[in-house]
Amino acid sequence: NAGVTQTPKFRILKIGQSMTLQCAQDMNHNYMYWYRQDPGMGLKLIYYSVGAGITDKGEVPNGYNVSRSTTEYFPLRLELAAPSQTSVYFCASSKMNTEAFFGQGTRLTVV
């Protein structure tokens, strides 16, 4: 069972570069989420989606964009990387009103 798959696992970006963090789930979950986790800060919601074609901002959306063209995929785009975006990023998915399943995370460093 693949569950939630994130790629890449690690990435180093230079300031101003762009990249896309990939997320795929094979559980036919309608709900998908992107979180970032900084040391000692828990998880902060960046963007979420309640179904294909529908996305909405979370607590910390600035500097990020998402799209949800299919149920399975929910990529997160960083357009102009900044040092403040150095973090661990988690993608998660769930059915309505059930627990969320998390991917293994992407550790991103912006230098």
Add this chain to the structure above:
Amino acid sequence: EDKVVQSPLSLVVHEGDTVTLNCSYEVTNFRSLLWYKQEKKAPTFLFMLTSSGIEKKSGRLSSILDKKELFSILNITATQTGDSAVYLCAAQRGANSKLTFGKGITLSVRP
């Protein structure tokens, strides 16, 4: 703004001790309270609590929700070194299943 507060933020105990981890929440349209365990990588699901006063148990772990006081606790009895982890509490909204996380409690169990 939705808020989840966990306490204490860190805890050091010896094997065999019993610990109680606390979580309070203020969330609009609250539906459920979830507990996760995080060891280095992705959070793994422990419990989902929707009804007040009904204890959920899994081995040495148990949890209960008080919807009047907006509070939940996670108990771990006879702790083992393998219980060392960050324990995350999250409150879920009913409308969009969005999870708001606390900062987490770092538990260290010494042999």
